[in-house]
Amino acid sequence: MPRVARQKAPEGIYHIMCKSISEVDLFKDDEDKLKYLSLVKKYQKTYQFRVYGYCLMDNHLHLIIDANGSDISRIMHSINFSYAQYFNRRHKRHGHLFQDRFKSKMVKDERYLLALSAYVHNNPTDIKGYEKEPEKYEFSSLSIYLGLRHDPYELVDDGFIMGLFGNNAQSARENYVELVFKCDDKNFREEMEFLNEGTEYRSYRRILVRDMRPEEIAEYVSMKMDVKEIKLYTKNARDVVEAKALFVLLMRSLCNFKCSDICRVLGNITNARVSKLSSTGLKLIDEDERFRGFIREFIKVYGYTECKS
Known part of the structure; x- marks a missing residue:
């Protein structure tokens, strides 16, 4: 039977x-989860x-x-392929x-997004010792949402969802915890677990447009790195390996190449290569101070965003 096309x-x-x-x-142990x-x-x-939660x-x-x-398929292929290589090697x-393709469901509206976030953060209640305290589970972003720990990877944007509960952080967290514990309801869980495909969700947020041209990127990189563009x-x-590496990274990131x-x-x-x-x-860009904010600077100069609502 042919695969159903993924909704994207x-x-x-x-x-x-x-x-x-x-x-x-x-995951065999905590080291795998951290990886x-x-x-x-x-x-x-x-x-x-x-990332709004995990x-x-x-x-x-x-x-x-x-x-x-x-492209969500490219994102998940990169992550899961790299992890499988690491896991098999270790x-x-x-x-x-992985069991077949990853499953994906597009969020259809604000209400579903809130329910989904609570459902994901309710998962640790299935683990012995965390039934009443899912916020203590280290490999969930719930504790980050509740302000109980710093996000070690600066991975999660919790403000987008928590902002839907209002401007008061304390009351927002109290209401969110209450929603998390409602997720034990059987009907609630079934709705979350991929029984139906949703439609796309658009909220008031800015989306990065990925149609930058390689010529723009080459111009920017050659200027910032002080190298001839033809190189x-x-x-x-060999004398422009760093510049070429940044050129490639920006094309992969911002041209959807x-x-x-x-x-x-x-x-x-x-x-x-x-x-x-x-x-x-x-x-x-991760380790060299000279290139911190390199992608962000390019987006500011050449990129633009669309506002979705």
């Missing part, structure tokens, strides 16, 4: 659920999407992702880890 929209907010194959847990969250953060920097259980996970103009196994297209130009698209732009380069340059670019 660049401005969509998605409930993502991933499960492992039946004979193996998706998965670090990969979500890594690719958040690449694709500039937003919960990692032993054999499955939930994410609430605002694609922010990017645990000395081979073969598939960005030159094979084996796949590796094959970038190969065509650069010419005479392999997918593997593009992937390596992208990783180098990501490391530069």
Whole structure:
């Protein structure tokens, strides 16, 4: 039977659920869960999407992702492919880890978004010891929502959903906790668990438009790095590796380009080389003070957003 086409929209907010194959847990220990969250953060920097919540259980996970103009399939493929490689290497196994494709459901309205967030954060109540205190579970974003701990990865945008409860932080948190504990209702859970596909949800938020041209990116990178633009297209130009890495990363992030698209732009380069340059670019903006805010600065100069309501 052919697969049903995945419902997608660049401005969509998605409930993502991933499960492992039946004979193996998706996460064997806390180290695995920490690794998965670090990969979500890594690719958040690449694709500039937003995370509104998460919960990692032993054999499955939930994410609430605002694609922010990017492609949700590309986002999740990058995260899950990297995690599966790590998992198999660490645990000395081979073969598939995830059960089929990830499941995704587009959020259809504000009410559903609130209910979904509460449902995701209610998941730890199924774990012994957390039945009455899901906020104490380390691998859920609930404690971040409630202001009980700092977000170690600066991964979650909790303000968007909590802002729907009003401007008073204390009362918003009290009302949110009450909603979380309502999620034990059987009908509520069934509605959340992918029984029906929703329609796209649009709220008053800004969406990053991903139609920047490679020529604009090349101009920006050559100016910022003080290199000749033609060198960005030159094979084996070792003196401009950093500039080329940033060029590749920006194309991947802001043009919605796949590796094959970038190969065509650069010419005479392999997918593997593009992937390596992208990783180098990501490391530069993550670890080198010279390039902090590099993507954000480019968006300010060349990019623009659309307001969805």
